[in-house]
Amino acid sequence: EDQVTQSPEALRLQEGESSSLNCSYTVSGLRGLFWYRQDPGKGPEFLFTLYSAGEEKEKERLKATLTKKESFLHITAPKPEDSATYLCAVQARRAAGNKLTFGGGTRVLVKP
């Protein structure tokens, strides 16, 4: 069974204090790993797709990396508007209906 574990569950940062979120996964044949951002009371917003180990993607202050067992989301010099829950999800090559398996998320709070 595919599994995704995110750590830490919650992260409090000062503005400008860089940090990393971890997403560990177990999947039989990874098709893709996805990062989303979710604000309270809203649907998740797509950030990145990573397909193979060694791949990196960047968007503004966010950078996602992928190894064979985990992915990291690095937040560089965060601002208060980066406060959100960050969700990681995987899709197995054999996933019926292309469905995603989500982790529990990391709630990030950036204080000014």
Add this chain to the structure above:
Amino acid sequence: GAVVSQHPSWVICKSGTSVKIECRSLDFQATTMFWYRQFPKQSLMLMATSNEGSKATYEQGVEKDKFLINHASLTLSTLTVTSAHPEDSSFYICSARVSGRYEQYFGPGTRLTVT
């Protein structure tokens, strides 16, 4: 691009009534749409996968007679909660997949409260 809308954004209904939630892909055709449920401070729980023109595939433990899903066109899927009860109160979110790509794009969600 890849914008998904949901309507309504929130709804309050009485126990025993039915509620319909619409999910639309605004700028792309979605052969596959997904319906999720999310409880406070928890992650998303997939309820069902729907493909245009065919019956939805429900996840284990989801009552298909209670949560009716229709995917009649490439831009519209609907979720009907039949005979709603207070325990059905939740945040329902749909997503859609662009043909040929693997990521899902999510709608803004619908907050359902059953009194």
